[in-house]
């Protein structure tokens with residue numbers, strides 16, 4: 001078999017390793033659109049804080065990892081896929097062409113720039129690649145003025161190293177008026193916002209951003225913010241342009257089935273680029289999380305190698321360290337329209353717990369400041385355990401979740 005993997009992030013790397021395990025004789029080619037060895041985007045905040053250097057961001061320690069696995073590793077951009085009924089070809093940006101029997105698309109996503117003038121000015125960067133991390137790190141110093149446009153997950157994970165560097169940080173939340181809206185209730189967001197403000201971060205939740213002027217200077221309708229650095233964290237879109245003309249169905253990501261097959265014969269997709277199955281709902285969504293990407297890569301590879309392995313779905317779970325305050329978001333944290341939910345907040349101590357139920361099963365949760373509850377909550381959701389009498393007790397006191405977990409396990 002001749003396997004080609006486009007994309008050397010978590011999904012692509014795990015797929016290459018799994019394919020080699022499954023098929024010792026196969027020809028495997030792993031194509032990375034970026035220079036250097038495969039690295040983990042998750043490491044970027046740790047590079048910014050100086051906790052690790054670039055070497056520590058590499059996905060595999062050995063410089064000879066892929067050579068030892070007999071995986072051909074190419075630093076090239078795929079520009080086009082020619083798909084046929086039993087295989088096809090991939091065009092690369094150096095004019096060469098790779099034949100494949102099975103192709104894995106694991107190209108992740110790229111930042112979407114906001115539709116305002118000035119995003120290409122000096123001092124304006126995204127926070128997505130190792131190269132972005134280098135550019136940000138080069139400017140960080142005590143007193144430096146940093147404006148972050150966007151207040152989602154990626155902005156959230158990057159705030160800690162920015163604050164730790166001594167930079168003066170302003171975060172512009174955009175029109176939603178709420179930080180971390182995709183993973184927090186309004187009450188949870190307000191708590192995290194208060195925490196950020198108590199750590200000296202300015203959080204701007206009103207006003208419209210009109211553009212960026214040289215300086216750079218962020219121009220809003222009611223104020224201007226002069227900065228040394230403006231970081232754009234305003235969302236991402238899937239890297240799929242090279243699939244044009246293949247007939248691959250694309251929605252919020254590449255549409256796949258339970259065996260990670262796209263709508264094109266012999267072409268599979270995995271990771272952030274793919275709409276994989278969600279554990280909680282059974283629906284097909286982009287999770288944009290590293291554990292999901294890794295598991296996608298493994299399952300896709302086994303199916304490409306001829307196994308029949310349906311993907312059971314990944315639990316959406318975000319862990320966030322917002323400048324020292326740890327929060328977790330699990331599964332269906334918004335709750336069901338006709339389901340029950342309970343929440344308890346201790347504003348003075350920045351503690352918050354929300355649990356959501358489907359009848360007597362726990363299906364979603366948010367915690368702020370309670371890292372010790374994580375294993376219990378995850379266990380109860382993933383096991384789809386009937387809580388019985390514990391359901392009402394948890395509705396009254398969600399903090400009892402650890403006791404419920406232990407008691408149910410012992411029973």
Ligand SMILES: Cc1cc2nc3c(=O)[nH]c(=O)nc-3n(C[C@H](O)[C@H](O)[C@H](O)COP(=O)(O)OP(=O)(O)OC[C@H]3O[C@@H](n4cnc5c(N)ncnc54)[C@H](O)[C@@H]3O)c2cc1C
Pocket residue numbers: 006007008009010011012031032033034040041042043044045076077078079106107108109127128129154157158239242270271272273288289290291293
């Ligand atoms: C700053 C930051 C912090 C994060 N922190 C966390 C975290 O704490 N926890 C968590 O779960 N997730 C985190 N994530 C998200 C996580 O990094 C992604 O979910 C994960 O990287 C997805 O893996 P992937 O393999 O699908 O895609 P990616 O890691 O994005 O890899 C895609 C690969 O495809 C390549 N590529 C793209 N287009 C082409 C092309 N045309 N030709 C060839 N190659 C191409 C790219 O160069 C890259 O090698 C973070 C992301 C960022 C940016």
